[in-house]
Every structure is written in C-alpha cells, then in structure tokens.
Amino acid sequence: MEKEAIADLLEEKHKALCKWLEEQPDDNWEKGPDGKWTVGQQILHLVNSLQLLNNALSYPRFFLKYKFGLCNREPRDYKTIVNNYHQKLLDSKDKVKTYNNKLKKPLLKDRERLLTRLLIQSKKLQFKIKKISDVNLDTLVIPHPLMGKMTIREIIMWTAYHTEHHTEILIMTYGEDTYC
Numbered sequence: 001m002e003k004e005a006i007a008d009l010l011e012e013k014h015k016a017l018c019k020w021l022e023e024q025p026d027d028n029w030e031k032g033p034d035g036k037w038t039v040g041q042q043i044l045h046l047v048n049s050l051q052l053l054n055n056a057l058s059y060p061r062f063f064l065k066y067k068f069g070l071c072n073r074e075p076r077d078y079k080t081i082v083n084n085y086h087q088k089l090l091d092s093k094d095k096v097k098t099y100n101n102k103l104k105k106p107l108l109k110d111r112e113r114l115l116t117r118l119l120i121q122s123k124k125l126q127f128k129i130k131k132i133s134d135v136n137l138d139t140l141v142i143p144h145p146l147m148g149k150m151t152i153r154e155i156i157m158w159t160a161y162h163t164e165h166h167t168e169i170l171i172m173t174y175g176e177d178t179y180c
Contacts, residue, residue, distance in 0.1 A: 001077065001078055001153070001157060003129045003130055003132070003134070003137065003153070004130065006129055006153070006156055006157055006160065007126040007129050007130055009157070009160040010122055010125060010126050010129075010156070010159065010160045010163070011122070011126060012160075013160050013161075013163040013164045013167070014118070014119065014122045014163055016164070016167055017046075017118075017163055017166070017167045017170075018115070018118075018119070020167060020170060020171060021039070021043075021115065024039060024174065026108055026111070028174055029106070029108045029111050030105060030106075030107065030108055032173065032174075033173060036173055037103065038105055038106075039170060039174065040105060040106035040107075040108075040110070040111065040114070041103050041104075041105055041106065042166050042169065042170055043106070043114050043115065043118060044103060044104070044106050044114060045103060045166070046118060046162070046163060046166055047114055047117045047118050047121060049159065049162060050118070050121035050122060050124075050125060050159065051117075051121055053125060053142075053155065053156070053159060054121055054124050054125055054128065056142050057125075057128050057132070057152065061136055061140060064140045064141075064142060065140060068140070068141050068142055068143060068149060069141060069149075070139050070140065070141065071138065071139050071140070071141050071149075071151050075138050075151055075153060075154065076154055078157050078161070081147075081150075081154055081157055081158050081161065082158075082161050084147060085146075085147060085158060085161065085162075085165075088146045088147055089146070092146060095146075096146070122163075125156065125159065129156050132152060136152065137151065137152045137153040137156075138151050138152075138153055139151065140152050142155060144158070
C-alpha cells in the first residue's frame with residue numbers, strides 16, 4: 001500500500017471512531033461491561049499506541065537501524081497484517097488479558113483532552129508517513145509487543161487497522177441491543 005493511501009486510511013479510521021464517539025452518552029466514558037474496557041480506556045489505549053509509534057519514528061533512522069536491524073523478508077500487505085494480528089490475539093489471550101487489566105480508567109473530565117490528543121497523534125503519524133522514504137518504510141523495523149518486528153510501513157498499516165478494531169469493539173460493546 002502506498003504511503004498516501006495509508007495516510008488516507010488512518011484518517012478514515014480515526015474519522016469513523018470520532019463520529020461514533022460524538023454520538024455516545026458521556027456515561028459510557030467511565031463505566032462499561034464487567035471485565036471489559038470502558039470507552040475512556042479504549043481511547044487511552046489508542047492514544048498511548050499512537051504516541052509510542054510517533055516517538056519511535058522521531059528517532060534518527062540510523063538509531064532504529066542500529067537498535068532493531070533491517071527487514072530480511074518481503075513486505076507484508078494490509079490483509080496479511082490484519083490476519084496475523086487476529087491470529088496473534090487468539091494465540092496470546094492470556095498475555096493480552098494481563099496487559100488489558102493494567103490500563104487505568106480515565107475520568108470524564110479527561111475526555112476532551114484525550115480526544116484532542118488522539119487526533120493530534122493521528123495527524124502527526126499521517127504527516128510522518130508522508131515524509132519517510134519508501135526505502136526506509138520497507139527496510140527499517142521496530143518491535144510490536146504482540147506481533148514482533150514489523151517494518152515501519154507495516155506497523156503504520158497495523159495502526160490504521162488497530163483503530164478500526166477498537167471502533168468495532170466499541171460498537172459491539174455499546175450497541176443499543178447489547179449494552180443499554
């Protein structure tokens with residue numbers, strides 16, 4: 001997938017999430033189904049993920065190459081990344097569950113700040129992908145906590161899907177038929 005298409009995909013996925021969030025009552029921000037993240041926790045998780053990726057992409061390219069190496073395989077496409085992610089989630093349920101229990105619950109007063117941070121981090125990532133060369137996108141790797149080392153292009157495509165994944169979870173969890 002070309003970098004402009006990835007930037008557009010990031011924009012599309014974040015717009016869909018924000019549209020859904022605009023329609024939700026404030027009550028869901030802090031409370032949710034037992035054992036499931038609240039809306040606030042979902043957004044905090046996405047903000048943290050974007051922040052970490054943007055921070056990693058702020059390092060000089062030579063540092064990333066030195067620290068994590070270079071890709072030694074063919075780049076994966078969007079569909080393959082999504083399928084691999086679903087498989088890793090299934091294979092690592094206990095690890096994911098342990099990680100999920102550690103996320104704090106943001107308060108309603110933090111809602112606007114977190115939503116603003118989400119949009120800012122998304123825009124930063126869209127800007128960064130357009131500035132990175134195609135060679136660096138496909139050769140430099142950074143580690144993902146669940147997926148292992150991924151090229152920068154792959155991890156940014158995964159980030160777009162990650163937003164979609166959490167939007168779908170929110171829709172299923174807080175749909176009128178399932179939660180109200």
